[in-house]
Structure formats: C-alpha cells, structure tokens
Amino acid sequence: MKKVALVLLLAVFVPSLLLACLAIRSLRDQQFILERQRSLLYQGVADALAHDADNYLADRQHEFGQRVEALLASPSLRNNTCLFDDRVRTNWPLADVGFVVSLDGQIISPLPSSRPAARLFYADYSRFLANRESAEVFWNNANYNMNGNADSQTAQPAENAPPPPNGAPVLDGQVQLAQAQQQPNMNGGFATDNNGSSFKKSAGKQMLRNVMPQQQGASLPPGGDNLAQYSKIASSEAEFRQLIGDSREGTVARFLENKLNVLFWYRAPSEPQLVFGTQVNLGQLEEDLKQIVQQLDPALKDEVVAVLLDDTARPVALSRARFQAPWKHPFVATEIGEALPHWEMAIYLANPDQFKQSAQTLRLTLGSLIALLLVAIGLGGWLIVADLNRQLTLARQKTDFVSNVSHELKTPLTSIRMFSELLAEGRVSEPAKQRTYLGIITAETARLTRLINNVLDFSRMERGEKKYNMQRCEFVSLVRDTIETYRPHLESNGFRLDCEYPANPIRVNGDCDALAQIVVNLLSNAEKYSGARKEIAVQVSPREGAASEAELRVMDRGPGVPRGSEERIFEQFYRAHDSLSSGIQGSGLGLTLARQIARAHGGDIAYEPRPGGGSCFTLRLAALKEA
Numbered sequence: 038m039k040k041v042a043l044v045l046l047l048a049v050f051v052p053s054l055l056l057a058c059l060a061i062r063s064l065r066d067q068q069f070i071l072e073r074q075r076s077l078l079y080q081g082v083a084d085a086l087a088h089d090a091d092n093y094l095a096d097r098q099h100e101f102g103q104r105v106e107a108l109l110a111s112p113s114l115r116n117n118t119c120l121f122d123d124r125v126r127t128n129w130p131l132a133d134v135g136f137v138v139s140l141d142g143q144i145i146s147p148l149p150s151s152r153p154a155a156r157l158f159y160a161d162y163s164r165f166l167a168n169r170e171s172a173e174v175f176w177n178n179a180n181y182n183m184n185g186n187a188d189s190q191t192a193q194p195a196e197n198a199p200p201p202p203n204g205a206p207v208l209d210g211q212v213q214l215a216q217a218q219q220q221p222n223m224n225g226g227f228a229t230d231n232n233g234s235s236f237k238k239s240a241g242k243q244m245l246r247n248v249m250p251q252q253q254g255a256s257l258p259p260g261g262d263n264l265a266q267y268s269k270i271a272s273s274e275a276e277f278r279q280l281i282g283d284s285r286e287g288t289v290a291r292f293l294e295n296k297l298n299v300l301f302w303y304r305a306p307s308e309p310q311l312v313f314g315t316q317v318n319l320g321q322l323e324e325d326l327k328q329i330v331q332q333l334d335p336a337l338k339d340e341v342v343a344v345l346l347d348d349t350a351r352p353v354a355l356s357r358a359r360f361q362a363p364w365k366h367p368f369v370a371t372e373i374g375e376a377l378p379h380w381e382m383a384i385y386l387a388n389p390d391q392f393k394q395s396a397q398t399l400r401l402t403l404g405s406l407i408a409l410l411l412v413a414i415g416l417g418g419w420l421i422v423a424d425l426n427r428q429l430t431l432a433r434q435k436t437d438f439v440s441n442v443s444h445e446l447k448t449p450l451t452s453i454r455m456f457s458e459l460l461a462e463g464r465v466s467e468p469a470k471q472r473t474y475l476g477i478i479t480a481e482t483a484r485l486t487r488l489i490n491n492v493l494d495f496s497r498m499e500r501g502e503k504k505y506n507m508q509r510c511e512f513v514s515l516v517r518d519t520i521e522t523y524r525p526h527l528e529s530n531g532f533r534l535d536c537e538y539p540a541n542p543i544r545v546n547g548d549c550d551a552l553a554q555i556v557v558n559l560l561s562n563a564e565k566y567s568g569a570r571k572e573i574a575v576q577v578s579p580r581e582g583a584a585s586e587a588e589l590r591v592m593d594r595g596p597g598v599p600r601g602s603e604e605r606i607f608e609q610f611y612r613a614h615d616s617l618s619s620g621i622q623g624s625g626l627g628l629t630l631a632r633q634i635a636r637a638h639g640g641d642i643a644y645e646p647r648p649g650g651g652s653c654f655t656l657r658l659a660a661l662k663e664a
C-alpha cells in the first residue's frame with residue numbers, strides 16, 4: 038500500500054505540482070507581456086500625439102516666416118521696420134510681441150516706449166538679443182540656411198545622435214553647439230564657434246522630468262530606471278547670434294522667472310542683416326494644441342485619456358473634459374521637444390482599477406482552473422487509492438473466505454466421519470445413542486448442504502446466473518415449516534425457540550426455496566451468535582400501510598452486531614466476528630445472500646439491536662392482496 042502511495046506521489050502528484058508551478062509562471066509571464074504590449078501601444082499613442090504637437094509648432098514657425106515675407110512686401114514696413122511689432126500682432130494671433138534685431142545687435146522693434154508689454158520684453162530680452170549676454174535656452178533651428186540649403190542644425194534628442202569619435206575634425210559652430218547639447222556629460226562645459234569665440238553650455242547637468250511615467254520606469258531594464266527620470270531635452274547657454282548661426286529660421290525657448298517664453302525668429306533673404314521674431318502668445322498656442330489632444334484615436338477614448346502637460350505638470354489640454362488623475366504620474370508620457378521644453382504628452386488610464394481588475398480576473402480564472410485541475414488530480418488519486426484499498430481488502434477477504442469455508446467444511450465432515458465410523462464398527466449398541474449419533478450426522482450433513490448451497494448460490498449471483506422460480510407462496514406456513522425442520526436441532530443444542538404466527542395466511546410472490554434459505558440463514562446466525570443465553574424468538578406478522586407487507590423477525594439474546602458494522606455485515610465476505618478471536622466459524626456470505634434474495638423479491642432485510650440485548654434481523658416482503 039505504501040508502495041502504491043509512493044508511486045502515485047512520484048508519478049502523478051509531483052509532476053502535476055511541477056506542471057501547476059510552470060503554468061503559474063507562464064501565466065505571470067503572459068500577464069507581463071500583455072502589460073508590456075499595452076504600455077507599448079499607449080507609448081506609441083503618446084509619441085504620435087507629441088510628434089503632432091511638435092509638427093504643429095514647426096508649421097507655426099514656418100507660417101511666421103511667411104507672415105514676415107508678406108509684411109515685408111509692403112514698402113511702408115520695409116522702410117520703417119520699427120512698426121513690425123504692431124504689424125505682426127494685428128496680422129497673426131500667435132504673436133505677442135514682434136521684434137526686429139540686426140545681426141550686429143541693434144534692436145529696431147519693439148520700441149520700449151510703445152506699450153507696457155514691449156517695455157517688459159525689452160527688459161527681458163534686449164541684452165540677450167543684442168548679444169551682450171548669454172542665456173540658458175532651448176533652441177531648434179529649421180533645416181535651411183540663408184542660401185536655401187539644408188543643413189544639420191536641428192537639435193536632435195540626445196539618444197538619436199551618434200557621439201563624435203575622439204579627435205573628430207573641427208565642426209562649424211552650430212554643429213558643435215548641437216553636439217554639445219547632445220552629449221552634455223562628454224564634452225565638458227565649453228564649445229567653440231567658427232568665429233573663435235566660446236559659449237558655455239549648461240555644464241552637462243541633466244534635468245529631471247516633472248512627471249514620472251509609471252510604465253516607462255517599469256519597463257526599463259533593472260538599473261536603467263533612473264534614465265526615465267531625466268529629460269531628453271537639454272538646455273544650452275549661448276548668445277542669440279550664436280544660436281541663429283547661418284540658419285534662416287528657428288525657435289528659442291527660455292524660462293524667465295520659471296515662466297516659459299517661446300520665440301520664433303526668421304531671416305528674410307531680402308533683409309539678410311535683420312532677424313525678425315516674435316514672442317509667442319502661449320495662451321493662444323494652448324488653445325490650438327487642444328485640438329491635437331482631441332485627435333486621440335476614438336477606439337482608445339474609453340480606455341485612456343490624453344493630456345498635454347506643461348512644464349509644471351499642469352494639464353493644459355485634455356481629451357476628456359473634467360478628467361482627474363495624479364498628473365505627475367501618467368501611465369506613459371513623451372516630451373514634446375525643444376520648442377516647448379518639459380511639456381509632455383501624457384496618457385492616463387481612464388479606469389486604472391479596471392486594468393488591475395482585468396489582470397486580477399485573468400489571474401483568478403487561470404488560478405482557479407489550475408486549482409481545479411489539482412483538485413481533480415487529487416480526487417482522482419484519492420479514488421484510485423480508495424479503489425485499490427477496496428480491492429486489497431476484498432482480496433484479503435477472499436483469502437479469509439477460502440480458509441473459513443475449508444474450515445467449515447472440515448468441521449461437519451469430521452463429525453460425520455467420526456460418528457459414522459462408530460456406528461459402522463458397531464461400537465455403539467444402545468439404540469438411543471445410535472439415534473443421537475444419526476441425528477448429529479443428519480444435522481452436520483444439513484449444515485454442509487447449507488454451506489455448499491450458499492457458496493454455489495453466491496457464485497451464481499456473482500455471474501448473474503441465479504434464477505428464481507417465482508410463484509404464489511404462503512409466507513406463514515413457509516416460515517413455520519422451515520423453522521419446524523430446524524427446531525429439533527436447536528432444541529437438542531439447548532435452545533429455547535419461541536415462535537409467533539398470525540392467524541391468517543399472508544401470500545407473497547416469490548421463490549419458496551430461496552425464501553426458505555433466508556429463514557435458515559437467519560436462524561443459523563441466531564444459533565451461532567447467541568452466546569450463553571440460548572433464546573431465539575421468531576415473529577411473523579402482516580404490516581398494513583400504503584402497501585401490505587409480510588414481516589419476519591428473527592431475534593436472539595447474543596452480543597449483537599458491533600457498532601459501525603450494522604451495514605457492513607451485509608457486504609460479501611465481511612465478518613464482524615472474526616473466526617480467530619470469536620471462535621465462531623463462518624464464510625461471510627449468509628447475510629449477503631439473504632439480502633440479495635430479499636431485494637430480488639422487491640423486499641429488504643435490515644438489522645437493529647434488540648431491546649434488552651441481542652440482535653433483531655427483519656425481513657420485509659411485499660404481500661399479495663387476497664383475491
């Protein structure tokens with residue numbers, strides 16, 4: 038048994054547990070992949086919207102150049118460029134303050150005396166535009182130089198630019214500036230322009246981002262998550278002239294007292310010595326950018342909300358009105374670019390709990406499936422072990438049965454042989470003794486016949502070959518006749534047999550011999566298990582209920598059936614009184630047969646303890662209605 042359990046453990050349970058562990062692991066991996074795919078999808082959405090916003094700014098910057106050209110077409114402005122501030126503001130809603138500055142640093146427009154906003158602008162920018170002071174700026178020049186040729190002065194995000202090899206040839210000032218921006222940590226603090234002057238870039242300090250996206254940090258390799266905290270947009274410290282270099286147009290962004298200022302500038306080929314520019318009206322720009330946020334894919338609108346965050350992580354535009362979230366912790370976010378430094382296009386989960394819930398539901402479903410599988414395997418294993426146990430018990434009972442039956446056969450045979458030899462040898466001369474011995478031989482032969490009949494009937498029933506000869510029987514006389522044949526044997530063994538029969542006959546439909554076998558088996562058990570008080574009572578009575586029944590009770594005053602074995606005594610080969618310990622011989626088939634016969638007749642047989650001690654076996658059969 039232990040061996041079977043060990044085999045089951047090694048062959049079924051351990052592999053099943055291993056499989057379950059693998060399944061749980063792969064489930065976790067699947068979930069991670071799913072989350073990763075989702076975050077990549079949303080990252081793509083954020084990137085696309087940020088790209089759209091960046092393109093929109095580039096278009097506005099280009100549009101500014103066209104406005105300047107249109108304004109310069111009017112001779113009044115060409116002759117009097119100090120009117121540029123007024124003209125550009127009336128012509129272009131994005132213009133806050135228009136300015137014109139000559140390459141040698143002379144500010145022509147606005148006139149500080151013209152209006153308060155111009156005075157403020159003058160105070161903030163006059164020294165920077167006149168190249169008398171370098172400022173920390175974010176800048177971005179269009180890919181065209183004054184000759185209309187493409188050049189490489191657009192600042193790129195740092196990770197896109199290949200680092201120059203050591204000892205790279207001297208580049209022109211703008212390219213160097215761009216590269217200095219791209220590798221703040223590698224080039225040190227200074228770079229040189231083509232005029233030989235030097236400008237100081239922002240000493241390689243990486244700026245922290247205002248937002249900390251949950252997924253970008255989570256999806257980075259271990260140890261790399263710090264990178265996500267830093268901005269990809271780096272500032273440079275330079276003078277205005279150095280920034281514009283040879284380019285035709287561009288954008289310069291700058292934080293003044295923590296407030297973002299964005300300047301578009303343009304150099305008209307007709308006025309090569311002048312730089313036209315405007316301070317962008319950020320309020321108007323925000324209005325325009327709202328439309329870009331609204332362009333979020335309608336299929337995603339239920340799942341996520343796109344939000345444009347400014348440099349303080351304040352929501353500027355939302356794809357869903359009145360949406361609230363911890364703004365500094367979007368699901369994913371992408372920086373817009375140098376034109377709007379530290380502004381980010383952020384994606385928030387519309388219902389973060391739902392995301393967790395669906396992951397939880399998936400985990401729960403698969404987890405319960407695995408648990409169910411384990412329970413099924415456990416149950417299957419338990420059933421196998423239980424069945425095996427049953428088979429082993431049965432095998433043991435069969436072995437006991439063979440030895441019991443052999444013993445039961447031997448005991449009457451010994452008596453028969455002994456007494457028949459005594460009689461045959463003529464050693465018993467008294468006629469009374471001779472009759473007693475002959476009586477013993479008859480009783481023992483009957484016992485043998487009963488035993489052999491039981492065994493044969495049992496094997497017939499097992500094979501399904503037992504046939505009953507059903508006919509109308511009178512139950513009371515059937516019982517009385519059977520008992521009366523048994524009475525001499527019982528009384529000669531010192532038993533008192535009390536019988537009660539009803540006055541009226543009870544008819545049943547059945548096989549008379551089979552029913553008589555039940556009576557004999559019950560009576561023989563009462564004899565065997567009576568112990569010291571040899572009193573047996575038999576009662577036959579009719580029972581009137583919904584259907585009329587015949588009832589037979591066989592009672593003794595023995596020790597009764599041990600507790601817990603009341604039903605098991607009807608199982609094949611089961612013996613509550615072991616031959617060895619009780620000294621009572623038996624095959625464990627008598628009650629099995631009695632119940633099978635009773636049930637084949639539509640009745641049953643049951644045990645109950647007899648009041649006052651002893652056993653009471655009750656047989657019930659359906660009675661026929663009197664014709």
Ligand code: ADP
Nearest residue numbers: 562566597606612613614623624625626627628
């Ligand atoms: P057996 O040949 O062992 O008597 P049975 O099928 O007739 O087989 O009975 C099964 C078991 O039921 C017996 O071994 C005994 O333990 C119990 N039993 C049967 N009749 C009685 C009874 N009258 N009193 C107490 N125990 C009984």
